Amino acid sequence: MGSSSSGMKDVPDAQELVQETGFSAAHLLRLHERFEFLDRDGTGELRPEDFDAIRELAMNPIGDRIIRAFFSAGKETLDFPSFVRILAHFRPADKNRDRAQQEPANSRTRKLRFAFQLYDQDGDGKISRAELLQVLRLMLEMQVTEEQLQCIAERAIQEADLDQDDAISFDEFKKSLEKVDIDHKMSIRFLK
């Protein structure tokens, strides 16, 4: 968009990113600053250890998973465009999207897909009982007995599992959240 602020020159592929993700130039700049802040050794790429430095994230029960979600399969480093692409999921949805366009990162489906992938660690497209139990264990930490966890997981799967394969597929996941306003729930106001 022809922004000529000095910071924008440092941002790699700024124009493309703006087009692709829908962030405004100002937001992109802000994210870049944050990226550089996190990138302590100044390599231009982030590592998992850099994320660990964020204190609040360490206290988050699913902090590890979130960090790992940024690093797509196998890669150990994260460059700025990938960083931005993931964060683009959390932009509030655009009201008047052109239907012909390819689905943007912050559409409801894509948001849900991102969340789904956090559950589905082995990437088989289904949340198995074990995976659900793992998540529950993380969230509920030490406070519950194994039995209670089993009960809850069992019930959750029963409620959501429509094709009775004892696992929750993405469509079932979407369906169970149909009443929740995902746009609202999975958007950060800051990223507008």
Add this chain to the structure above:
Amino acid sequence: MPSRTEHHSPAGVGRSLPERGLLLLAVLVLLEGSVLPLGAASSPDTNHQGNVDNHNEGNVGHNVTTKKPFPVLSLDYHHIQTPFEISLWVLLASLMKLGFHLIPRLSGIVPESCLLITVGLLVGGLIKLAGEKVPPVLDSRLFFLCLLPPIILDAGYFLPIRPFMENLGTILMFAVVGTLWNAFFIGGLLYAVCQIQPSNPSSLHQLELLPCLLFGSIVSAVDPVAVLAVFEEIHINELLHILVFGESLLNDAVTVVLYHLFEEYSGVGTVTVLDGFLGVICFFVVALGGVLVGAIYGILAAFTSRFTSHTRVIEPLFVFVYSYMAYLSAEMFHLSGIMALIACGAVMRPYVEANISHKSHTTIKYFLKMWSSVSETLIFIFLGVATVDGQHDWNWTFVTVTVILCLVARVIGVVGLTYIINKFRIVKLTTKDQFIVAYGGLRGAIAFSLGFLLDNDHFPKRNMFLTAIITVIFFTVFVQGMTIKPLVELLAVKKKQEAKRSINEEIHTQFLDHLLTGIEDICGHYGHHHWKDKLNRFNKKYVKKCLIAGERSKEPQLIAFYHKMEMKQAIELVESGGGVKLPAAMPSTVSMQNIQPKKPPPAKTAERALPQLPKGREEEIRKILRSNLQRTRQRLRSYNRHTLVADPFEDGFNELLLKKQRMIELEKKIKEMSNYLTVPAAPPDSPTMCRARLASDPQTYSMKPGSDNMPSIQVDLASPQSPDSVNMLDEFKLANQQRRQEEEDQGLMMKPPSSTGGHNKSGEEDGGRDQQKLMRCLSDPGPSADEDEDEPFLP
């Protein structure tokens, strides 16, 4: 202060002639209105004094003159007059409510509030026709101290915290800025209009600016009672409901400050800048002070409830008394009593609910609903009566201009504010939303009472104000109240979703909360989620430990939710099995839990509640049971002392969980049978009926449509001591007896049938219809399946 009517028959007449006295009593009762309890507080003494005097006189007379026969039956109306009349009013209000719902078409077209005002008008008219002086029933003290608090407490205790907090910014904007805008716009323009009346040098010219502004501030506040009454019937979506309703609650602080400010200085005639500045500070003091007072009392109540495990009976009392005292304390300092009450209810709720027994919870809920319902009815009736009574000063210009200005100001205010607010909202407010918010700005009894409080000396135009206020109230309640429902339909505004929250939603929303908090941390952005998370952590670490008794303080939110769900289902099941006569061909799948080896009475109730079964089936059932009993004995230990209706938390919920686990395995096999189909919508309920009945609406019990595998808690039966208890089987069970026999080795349950392919369809429908029948038969649903309840402290 209002005076009592003094038209009573002398006591002597009644005493000597009982029959005439009784007749007269009946006539008196019909003609006289109620007497204000507070205003009349002094008079019963004088009355009593008068009585005593009479009595003494009579006695003296008795001593001096001839001996009269001992009065076997005497009439002493004064003795009981005040409470009697109050009770009559309450009875009248309740009977009216009953009556409305017996007339089928009426309650669908006209909102209850309108009908009640009409009744009030009629009663007032009758009294006036009879020549009696209409009692000034809507006395401000009565209103603010007795009639208003139950409604607000009910609203505050059951306030859905999550949508409220999420939209707090928007609500505050509407409440504060919107009300200010309304007040000044209406007041200012009214003054201008009054001044430009050249032809008619009427009393309007005398109207100063400040009284106009005062009037503007009184009439501009959206009224929570009216909003509740109307919105409850239209079942609008949660966002709009909380916006309008939240606004009506929070604008109390603004109203209080403006009212006092203008009232103080109306006598003087000028308001300086300093006063204005002090007014702003006062606003913050009033609002925050009210919230603080409420929060303190809320915490006190929560703390008290921690120790009530041995005196469960008075638990509800603490909730009510602490809340009322919060209200009174705030009113004492001229802080916002409404905000105090809301804060108190909202703060204490999560902790109190974790501490109190299930029955106390039900009690609190029903009492609050009952009181608020009665209060609301009385308020509307009194509005009608007060209309007839008041000395009206009708001034065409003033009144019509007021009504028009109210509408215009509201529309402009809402549109303007939404434009600003939408810049900060993630989910924007559409035009439709704005229209509903603007249209839902109803005025009500609070405006009237505030106007009533005005002193006639300082405000010579008081009667004109009152007339205008009443007109505005009537206009908004009647016109807007009646038309909002068709408009909502016409505009296809999103309606409220009735289904219960599922455990999936709960898990996933928590997960998403954590996710978003994490992302915010990564972005370095201290947003909404960050603070919520911090507050949650603080709550978990410190607050819960103080305020929640025993083990429950460590219980995570998800578990609490899960427990609640299971309990509700269990109770549902018990009740749906109760008192239902099913056709023999289609027995239900509900089985009755009956494990109380030590306590025979529950066995009896279970028996009473069972449906009839043909003899042959019963025999089979008993055979199966008996064969099972051998295996069950050693397992029973873990399921000891468990009834569904008792508070499971008190009786060891872990045992229940173990059972649930096994049953859930079994439930897979009965998925088709326990298809809780969505029941077609119940006829439109009046708001108070809705509130009073809570979730007796079958809809709220049904799970999401299409989720066939909703595990129903098929609590089953395994009491060796009462082999008479019958398990209701369904066709499939009998068909699959073979399979069942071998599965019985696993445990003591009566196995629900495995679905066989062909039978499924018809079974499903029948089962579904069955469930429908069961649902509709629910008389007393017990605790509601409201979503409100499932809200944890910080959802």
